[in-house]
Amino acid sequence: MSNQKYDLLLCGGGVIGLSIALQCARKGWSVIVVDSGDMGKGASWAGAGILPAGATLTALDPIEQLRALSHQLHAEWSTILKHETGIDNEYRNSGGIYLARTNAERATLAGNQLWWNEHGIQFECWDGQEIARNISTLKDLATDSPNLRAWHVPADCTLRNPRHLQALTQACLQFGVTLVEKTPIDRFHSERDCILAAISGNQRFSADRYCITNGAWASQLLPELGIDTGILPVRGQMVLFKLDHPPFSQVIHDGHRYLVPREDGHILAGSCEEEVGFDPTTTDTMIQDLKDWAYRLCPMLTPSQVLRSWAGLRPGSFDTYPYLGTLHPFQNGFLASGHFRHGLHWSTATALLMQQWMAGEPTEIDLKPFCIQRGQTLGNQLTNHGTT
Numbered sequence: 437m438s439n440q441k442y443d444l445l446l447c448g449g450g451v452i453g454l455s456i457a458l459q460c461a462r463k464g465w466s467v468i469v470v471d472s473g474d475m476g477k478g479a480s481w482a483g484a485g486i487l488p489a490g491a492t493l494t495a496l497d498p499i500e501q502l503r504a505l506s507h508q509l510h511a512e513w514s515t516i517l518k519h520e521t522g523i524d525n526e527y528r529n530s531g532g533i534y535l536a537r538t539n540a541e542r543a544t545l546a547g548n549q550l551w552w553n554e555h556g557i558q559f560e561c562w563d564g565q566e567i568a569r570n571i572s573t574l575k576d577l578a579t580d581s582p583n584l585r586a587w588h589v590p591a592d593c594t595l596r597n598p599r600h601l602q603a604l605t606q607a608c609l610q611f612g613v614t615l616v617e618k619t620p621i622d623r624f625h626s627e628r629d630c631i632l633a634a635i636s637g638n639q640r641f642s643a644d645r646y647c648i649t650n651g652a653w654a655s656q657l658l659p660e661l662g663i664d665t666g667i668l669p670v671r672g673q674m675v676l677f678k679l680d681h682p683p684f685s686q687v688i689h690d691g692h693r694y695l696v697p698r699e700d701g702h703i704l705a706g707s708c709e710e711e712v713g714f715d716p717t718t719t720d721t722m723i724q725d726l727k728d729w730a731y732r733l734c735p736m737l738t739p740s741q742v743l744r745s746w747a748g749l750r751p752g753s754f755d756t757y758p759y760l761g762t763l764h765p766f767q768n769g770f771l772a773s774g775h776f777r778h779g780l781h782w783s784t785a786t787a788l789l790m791q792q793w794m795a796g797e798p799t800e801i802d803l804k805p806f807c808i809q810r811g812q813t814l815g816n817q818l819t820n821h822g823t824t
């Protein structure tokens with residue numbers, strides 16, 4: 437039983453919870469993060485760390501605003517985290533390659549050109565010869581597929597998420613954040629419109645504000661407060677290879693799949709979207725599928741270079757917008773979850789916006805499009821129809 441009352445309790449220590457914790461601790465708040473497992477070992481650890489370019493011109497769309505702000509903040513956060521903790525999260529301006537093999541894929545990427553133009557994001561379109569010249573790994577593919585095209589987006593970035601989480605955890609500790617592991621929050625004690633405590637077994641944690649940041653598992657905890665958002669776990673699987681040197685430096689996207697190189701020769705191959713509930717295990721079929729695809733794309737990869745594979749549960753939302761805001765009717769309850777495939781990327785803006793929102797300050801971008809109420813009606817419908 438803890439007697440201390442914190443300014444903020446975060447329920448869940450993934451990239452979202454830890455980033456909000458750090459942002460608030462930097463402002464002088466006393467913060468506690470409570471996680472059911474170990475800090476930073478959920479979806480955030482499992483992810484690829486791809487940070488696609490954000491708009492350089494003023495964006496009108498709320499998601500584009502969130503992406504642009506996050507993209508800008510990642511560069512700043514990475515520099516500051518390295519300075520403060522000595523941990524290099526390997527934030528790099530790696531660039532991204534988007535392959536198009538079929539007419540449909542070429543049409544989609546031609547559509548992306550409009551979007552990139554509209555947002556001031558630079559790109560180049562390469563034909564087969566240019567692909568082979570610029571990315572030698574793709575030489576065979578370019579020779580075998582005469583209609584292959586690739587779009588190169590130089591402003592795409594990456595970070596190494598396990599290192600980023602290490603840096604966040606270390607920085608949180610340095611700023612006095614209390615980190616409590618292996619302690620699942622089961623429920624909340626509330627009176628009228630006020631949450632009084634978060635409860636884990638016989639432990640009780642008190643704070644002025646409570647923010648739920650437990651990713652895909654929010655859908656298990658929110659009903660405790662009478663709230664339903666329709667957040668659901670979407671499993672992604674990943675295979676890790678190790679070469680002596682990275683054979684390319686950019687992220688290579690092929691439809692929904694990608695190869696992500698790390699500087700020390702590790703290469704990630706991902707991923708997939710599977711609605712299988714809270715099952716975080718890999719399947720032989722999907723892992724073999726990912727390996728076969730990776731061998732075809734990058735002939736340097738062989739079975740002997742496979743190090744390991746894993747799966748993670750992304751917090752999906754019905755409209756792909758995250759939930760950021762107040763858990764009405766509770767005036768001191770907040771939610772930051774549902775970031776789906778973009779939580780690592782959008783974590784920096786989420787942290788800033790949630791800190792501003794919880795402090796009652798004007799937010800850098802309008803949070804109305806991300807409000808929790810938009811999910812309630814649909815969440816209830818999905819639950820009632822048993823389709824979650």
Ligand SMILES: Cc1cc2nc3c(=O)[nH]c(=O)nc-3n(C[C@H](O)[C@H](O)[C@H](O)COP(=O)(O)OP(=O)(O)OC[C@H]3O[C@@H](n4cnc5c(N)ncnc54)[C@H](O)[C@@H]3O)c2cc1C
Nearest residue numbers: 448450472478479480484486621651672748778779780781
């Ligand atoms: C294979 C894969 C690839 C991805 N690639 C990318 C990418 O390239 N770029 C990108 O931006 N995003 C990517 N994502 C998405 C990204 O990882 C997620 O959107 C993000 O990690 C969500 O962060 P989170 O903090 O909300 O959730 P999590 O990281 O899952 O953290 C939630 C935490 O809450 C804890 N918890 C659960 N229940 C409780 C409870 N009752 N009490 C206390 N704690 C609890 C869990 O233990 C966990 O630590 C990828 C995801 C996967 C799975």
